[in-house]
Amino acid sequence: MRHSTLPAGAALPVLKIDAVGKDYAAPVLDGVTLTLRAGEALALTGENGAGKSTLSKIICGLVTPTRGHMSLGGQAFAPTSRRDAERQGVRMVMQELGLVATLSVAENLLLDRLPHRAGWLRRAELHALAAHQLAKIGMQGIDPGTPVSALGIGQQQMVEIARNLQDDTRVLVLDEPTAMLTPRETTHLFEQIDLLKAQGVAIIYVSHRLEELQRICDTVAVLRDGRLVDVRPMAGVREADIVERMVGRAVHEHEGRPRRLAGPVVMQAHGIGRAQVVRDVDLSLHAGEVMGLAGLVGSGRTELVRLLFGADRADRGELTLHAGTGDAAGVRRIPKGWRSPMQAIRAGIGLVTEDRKSQGLLLAQSIRVNTTLSDLGAVSRGGWLRPAFERGIARRFVERLRVRSSSIEQPVATLSGGNQQKVVFARWLHRECRVLLLDEPTRGVDVGARADLYAELDRMTDAGRALLMVSSDLRELMAMCDRIGVMSGGRLVAVFERGQWTEQSLLAAAFSDAAVLPPTATDAPSFSPPPAAASTDCASS
Template sequence: MTTPAVPAPAANGRAPLLSLFSLGKDYATPVLDDVSLALQPGEVLALTGENGAGKSTLSKIICGLVQPTRGHMLLGEVPFHPGSRRNAEHVGVRMVMQELGLVSTLSVAENLLLERLPQRAGWLKRAELHALAVQQLAKIGMQGIDPAMPVAQLGIGQQQMVEIARNLQDDTRVLVLDEPTAMLTSRETSHLFEQIALLKARGVGVIYVSHRLEELQRIADRVAVLRDGRLVDVRPMAGVREAELVQRMVGRAVQEHGNRARRAAGPALLRARGLGRAQVVRDVDLDLHAGEIMGLAGLVGSGRTELVRLLFGADRADRGEITLYAGAAAPPGQVEPPTRRVAGNWRSPMQAIRAGIGLVTEDRKSQGLLLPQSIRVNATVSDLGAVSRAGWLQMAKERRITRRLVDTLRIRSQSGEQVVSTLSGGNQQKVVFARWLHRECKVLLLDEPTRGVDVGARADLYAELDRMTDAGKALLMVSSDLRELMIMCDRIGVMRAGRLVAVFERGHWSDQSLLAAAFGDAGVRPLPSPSSSAPTPAVQS
């Protein structure tokens, strides 16, 4: 389909709600070029493309966070050139960003109503503030959240819901949602879609940026595809085949990961028994085996991330034991179990890393990256010994390793020296992943590893995970995307209220059974946990 040179009028002859004319943005090189597009009243326009294709840049231009190098916009029939996010919000153009904009030191209620706090004579009316916050939270199904709670105490998924609620204002005319469901479960996603339907009925235009193509087919009226900063396709969403859309996004064939047999798991490499911390993780028993991927599902706040943090030493366990065994290099299917306990109950992430454990964190911005540093520094910092001799960095070797990692993960960048903060969100996520590929850990913990990653890059990451399991590594993958877990995992555990309540083997799960376990359906009968399908290690002190 040919790309329209200028935005088309609405079918009823009225002007579009938002019109973009030949927008472009240059940094060191052009990142957006000659984009012309229209958003109609009451329309959901999906915006998709690979990481670095220009989606976030275009969204930020619309919402006043970035100024275009060329081109212009109309809001209705009025020239629209917001100089800041506040200017855009003043005329009803709002954005839920992929990187959250909450103030961590303020409460949930204060974040929700930061620009319209109810006051009298300069004093904050807290009772009214909390009542308004409860109404706002109810729109997205968060009635159980205390509005007085500091927002920093919420999980990243709950913070995402607060950010969405903050932008569901009555004066909104255009709402831009940048990967809004990346950290949400199906339940939270359904609440969001209900709100989008209400916005459409009010005539609000929604620009929905996402890599989850199954969501676009559920929610979008039209889809616009960006590639290398240019608009390559605009078409109605109805009838669009996923494979066709992927081809337009990446410009190349993408390996599909469909149904697969269960991998032949080797001996247990990591074992947790009775692991707990306060009430957030309660008495978890868990085995991770060489040559397999175990998934971890559950609702937001179920304790998935908290369990991963305990396994990595980022939080200190109150009770229970973690044990790491030798034998990470053993291939899958090995019948002789490892016999040597090498580490356990580490007190810090550094101890866990030295023992052979890595973590791809869910929050790359605050926990996963050195944003002012280069790709090279971020990718190799996990194992400086591999790129140094006698305490001196071997820069040539470091650059060579960085180039290999950049090529393997298809990180879109000018070079390994590019500062990480200037990369797109998805490419930043790949840099986090590159760090642990460089380290070659025995056990890799992955907390929402494909958050904000496009379909092409996701296929590359999946292939790398397959390579790791083929080499005898043990992987634990936390994901809010059940489809992803069912594609990649050999076993899926379900967390609820801090407990590991069920473990399903490949071939014995479904969307319904996983969701039933997450919601506490008493009729669910999971398989035993931990799995007894692999050899049990003989412990020697």
């Protein structure tokens, strides 16, 4: 193991971590020693469950270490809470948002230092201070008085980031900060990180997007199974090297796959719409193929998926299901779509939600319960659960998906994000859905777990399932999909066949304000490149 340093004399140590470990039922972090210097950006990498989040939470006062100690600026550092760490200049932008949905953007940004006089909130000053914070990350167009609940997840993520960009920050921990951001928002964030580094702020950057680590980080530290296995300067390190150190084996992701041979149409949307959020979309899903959906914040991708699942009710249009989904006549038309998700599930449709914690899992329940939740009829008889049968199903999917856990009775709230996502997948694999809708299915998932999930998607298409995948990562869509549709302003503005798209054409369509284009399988539209399209990520709606 090697400890990286910046050029001699360039910076002083800010944070020292010495032999830090954490035990729960078993050790999850063991003997980690690191030094972080002023103005340095450290990439903290590893598979889900490797200990990245635990180490980050120890640094930020959310978790107390079992052993070891830390120092900040040469003084002993043992924060007892997140507020205690923030008082000492150590802040964290967590992957799971910590905003208060019922409060405004301004109130969330300055919740711990609201300007007031004689007990009365000085709202004009509050909004001025909030506008200054928002401007740092290029969000001048957001009204500080807007309720956070009215923002998309990508915008909420930017508010969470802005809340932690304070002038007294000495160490800033960023956990998957760009997972839901647009290219422009990501660019603004990177510019702000560069400014913070120039001011001497030390950055710990956790991300599974390895190209981001190479863009902004000086040093890379790799955790595996709770241990620090490598620390080295980022210069000259290849993505493949990082991946192999993370997982202990070579991982081959999908590159240049051939076009799958699509089967018959399974489900069609005809003029489906809801207010101005989703506007008269026509869409066909075929057996044995993956169709992707790209788009920017507010483009309507997530809203369209929710309509197709019945989580929201359409105002207009209809869905058509073809033979094999339980309709004896072979074709079933549903005016305005499903009335409820249960109706969709019974017809053979599943949904991997964008937000697994609030919409996809029962966090307090076990892996076993969450795995079999979508099909209780298969694990019960006469209204009574068959525990042994249920346990057998859960164990089979834990082994198949390589879920890291102590047992199938472990509460999913205690799993890492990637392992939680595998449990969500297990639920729908158990259900054997004919149509699976996937909204950001690999958000916050490491490269090893992502390869496992991709393999399951391949098995599903080989079995004739139809998949619709929403992703903010264009590289993922281009690697996995046979067709990619692009949403803009609630409309499906273009559909590209494999071999006909480029990053530029997909981004150009996403940024297009043009009238609706007929979604064809053969005609790729030609647009001028969008401004500031340096990234291949399109954020979620």
